[in-house]
Amino acid sequence: xxxxxxxxxxxxxxxxxxxxxxxxxxxxxxxxxxxxxxxxxxxxxxxxxxxxxxxxxxxxxxxxxxxxxxxxxxxxxxxxxxxxxxxxxxxxxxxxxxxxxxxxxxxxxxxxxxxxxxxxxxxxxxxxxxxxxxxxxxxxxxxxxxxxxxxxxxxxxxxxxxxx
Numbered sequence: 148x149x150x151x152x153x154x155x156x157x158x159x160x161x162x163x164x165x166x167x168x169x170x171x172x173x174x175x176x177x178x179x180x181x182x183x184x185x186x187x188x189x190x191x192x193x194x195x196x197x198x199x200x201x202x203x204x205x206x207x208x209x210x211x212x213x214x215x216x217x218x219x220x221x222x223x224x225x226x227x228x229x230x231x232x233x234x235x236x237x238x239x240x241x242x243x244x245x246x247x248x249x250x251x252x253x254x255x256x257x258x259x260x261x262x263x264x265x266x267x268x269x270x271x272x273x274x275x276x277x278x279x280x281x282x283x284x285x286x287x288x289x290x291x292x293x294x295x296x297x298x299x300x301x302x303x304x305x306x307x308x309x310x311x
Contacts, residue, residue: 167226
């Protein structure tokens with residue numbers, strides 16, 4: 148393991164926040180678009196995220212649960228970006244192989260969310276373990292979650308270093 152030389156902490160956390168926000172926007176827009184073609188509304192998508200907190204009751208809470216679902220979604224992507232960033236600071240090859248690491252991280256986020264977090268939550272559904280579901284989830288999360296997070300942190304490599 149190689150440690151990253153001193154980097155500007157403010158720039159690091161801004162990159163983490165940017166990566167988490169960009170990943171969150173891309174992922175939720177993908178979900179809204181996907182479910183639109185399956186007859187579901189954007190509110191339904193956001194409420195389905197909030198079902199992790201409220202179970203089926205989320206669908207009766209209107210935009211309140213929609214807003215909680217959206218905030219939860221962004222909380223998850225920002226925490227994911229922070230976890231990636233903390234590893235990125237300590238593991239040198241993550242910085243040099245940022246594309247592969249970002250893509251792999253997106254796949255890991257998908258697996259963790261769908262096969263650990265959702266089963267432990269109040270959500271009344273489970274993600275089926277099929278080749279179609281896995282391939283769609285792997286590709287979407289690799290490209291729309293992992294890669295943007297890695298790209299935002301990648302931009303730090305060329306920044307001047309400081310002791311702040």
